[in-house]
Each structure stands twice: as C-alpha cells, then as structure tokens.
Amino acid sequence: MKKALFATPQDAESAFYEAITSADLEGMMAIWADDDDIYCVHPNGARIAGVERVRESWRQIFASGQTLRFQLREQQYVQGMIMSVHSVYEFITVAGESRPRGPVIATNVYLRTERGWRMVAHHASPVPASASVAADPEPRRATASKTLH
Amino acid sequence: MKKALFATPQDAESAFYEAITSADLEGMMAIWADDDDIYCVHPNGARIAGVERVRESWRQIFASGQTLRFQLREQQYVQGMIMSVHSVYEFITVAGESRPRGPVIATNVYLRTERGWRMVAHHASPVPASASVAADPEPRRATASKTLH
Numbered sequence: 001m002k003k004a005l006f007a008t009p010q011d012a013e014s015a016f017y018e019a020i021t022s023a024d025l026e027g028m029m030a031i032w033a034d035d036d037d038i039y040c041v042h043p044n045g046a047r048i049a050g051v052e053r054v055r056e057s058w059r060q061i062f063a064s065g066q067t068l069r070f071q072l073r074e075q076q077y078v079q080g081m082i083m084s085v086h087s088v089y090e091f092i093t094v095a096g097e098s099r100p101r102g103p104v105i106a107t108n109v110y111l112r113t114e115r116g117w118r119m120v121a122h123h124a125s126p127v128p129a130s131a132s133v134a135a136d137p138e139p140r141r142a143t144a145s146k147t148l149h
Numbered sequence: 150m151k152k153a154l155f156a157t158p159q160d161a162e163s164a165f166y167e168a169i170t171s172a173d174l175e176g177m178m179a180i181w182a183d184d185d186d187i188y189c190v191h192p193n194g195a196r197i198a199g200v201e202r203v204r205e206s207w208r209q210i211f212a213s214g215q216t217l218r219f220q221l222r223e224q225q226y227v228q229g230m231i232m233s234v235h236s237v238y239e240f241i242t243v244a245g246e247s248r249p250r251g252p253v254i255a256t257n258v259y260l261r262t263e264r265g266w267r268m269v270a271h272h273a274s275p276v277p278a279s280a281s282v283a284a285d286p287e288p289r290r291a292t293a294s295k296t297l298h
Contacts (some may be wrong), residue, residue, distance in 0.1 A: 023158055039225065041254055046225075046254065050226065069162075074196075076196075076198065077262065078269050080229070080231050082229050082231065083227070083231070083232045083234070085194060085234070085258050087270065087272075089196070090192065105196050105272070107270060107272040109227065109234050111227065120227050121236065123254070123272050123274070125190065125272070127194070131166075
C-alpha cells in the first residue's frame with residue numbers, strides 16, 4: 001500500500017478529516033502511525049488501541065453509510081519538533097439531517113516518524129448543550145499556535 | 150508561591166491525581182504549565198483554556214466538597230523528550246457513595262519546561278456502560294510505554 005507522507009501535523013490533520021468525509025479506510029489508516037501504541041476514543045466510546053482495532057472501528061463507522069461533513073473551529077496547537085497536540089472543535093453535519101449535530105471536542109496527537117507526521121492518538125467527546133462552546137466566553141483567535149524551541 | 154519541580158511526567162501525573170484527591174487548588178495549579186495555551190476538558194464538558202479559567206474550573210470542583218478517590222488503570226504512554234502523552238482509565242469513587250462511578254478515559258499531555266514537567270492538556274470523557282472497558286477485549290499490559298529517541 002502506498003502511504004502518503006505528511007510534511008506537517010496540519011497536513012496529517014487535514015487528511016484525517018478528509019478520510020472520514022470520504023469514508024476512505026485506506027486513507028484513514030495511512031494517517032495513523034503503524035504502531036500498537038496508537039489509540040482512538042470515539043465520542044462516547046472506550047479506548048481502542050492498536051492498529052488492527054483502530055482500523056476495525058473505522059471500518060464499522062464507514063460501513064454505516066452515513067456521509068459526514070466536518071467544520072473545524074477554534075484549533076489550538078501545542079507543537080513540538082517530534083510531537084504535536086491539536087485541540088479542535090468538530091461541528092459535524094450528517095447528510096440528510098437538517099441540523100448539525102452538537103459539537104465534539106477532539107484532542108489529536110501527531111508524531112514525527114521516519115515516514116512523516118502520523119496520528120498516534122485521537123480522543124473525541126461530545127460537548128453537551130449545557131456545556132456549550134459558549135462556556136469558553138472569550139473567543140480565542142481562530143488558530144492559536146505554540147511552537148516549542 | 151513555591152512550585153514543585155517534577156522530574157518526570159509520571160511525577161506530574163501522580164501529583165495531579167493527589168491534588169484532586171486532596172482538593173488542593175494550589176497543588177493543582179503547580180502542575181499546570183503557566184501558559185494560556187493550556188486546556189482542560191472535564192467529563193461532559195467543553196474546552197476550558199488558559200490558566201485563569203482552568204484554575205476557576207478546579208476551584209468550583211473542589212468547592213463542591215466531594216471527596217474523590219482515583220484508581221488508575223491501563224496507563225499507556227507515548228513519551229518523548231519534550232512532550233509526553235498519557236492515556237489512563239480513571240475509576241472514581243466518591244466518599245459516601247456505595248458504588249464506584251463508571252470509568253472515565255483521560256488523555257493527559259505533559260511538557261518539559263524549564264521548571265520541570267508540567268501538564269498542558271487534560272481531556273477526560275466518561276465511558277458509558279455500553280462501551281465499557283471490555284470493548285478493549287485483550288487487556289493490555291498494565292503499563293505500556295513507548296519512548297521516542
């Protein structure tokens with residue numbers, strides 16, 4: 001399988017959400033590090049660890065046939081030379097549904113490997129209406145980035 | 150305020166859970182990096198960013214007067230020289246309640262600063278009974294650690 005090489009964690013992140021949108025399982029798995037220490041927490045889910053189980057979880061999600069659209073907001077990065085942690089709000093729309101779903105807050109962790117930047121962790125959890133994004137009363141600038149030296 | 154200096158991310162993590170258990174707000178804030186890019190997602194919560202708002206969220210939790218006990222299980226680490234990402238299951242018992250609460254899965258991110266290892270992100274989400282830890286059918290070894298070189 002030809003795997004993409006991502007020059008930055010942002011490239012890997014873009015490809016991650018594109019893979020979900022297009023229900024592209026091979027594209028999805030090309031983003032993850034090939035390592036049994038990777039893990040994924042889907043919204044309302046337990047931890048799923050290791051390449052095979054992470055792959056199976058996405059296979060099941062994609063098999064549902066739902067077409068999802070993502071709008072990402074309020075990205076915030078803690079970016080190092082080797083590892084980068086992104087926090088993003090996902091506003092998800094399901095094709096055929098008139099209203100967007102409530103937002104999901106995700107922590108995405110990327111690692112610089114010899115094959116470029118890869119995802120090593122994705123932790124997503126729904127934000128209940130009672131704890132809406134408005135709980136963060138002072139909107140942060142669209143993208144806050146911290147680069148470590 | 151005298152701040153502790155944590156030699157390892159594990160030291161910072163131990164102090165983090167001790168601070169919750171003892172409702173020690175100053176101890177809690179001594180674990181966090183002194184940076185407006187820190188963020189905290191409490192279970193069922195939105196993202197809370199920046200030192201002042203993170204402090205206020207813990208102040209409110211501690212003001213509730215509940216005494217919490219934590220048992221951590223299935224820690225899994227992606228550990229680098231500068232940043233370390235820990236995934237842990239928190240089994241929480243509230244003093245006065247006969248049964249433990251359902252588990253919470255947490256992603257904790259630590260950064261090596263000039264003042265030792267500090268927390269920069271805590272993302273916690275409840276694991277519903279329907280997606281219990283048993284969803285991870287092959288128990289991983291108690292502590293899986295990956296050290297980057």
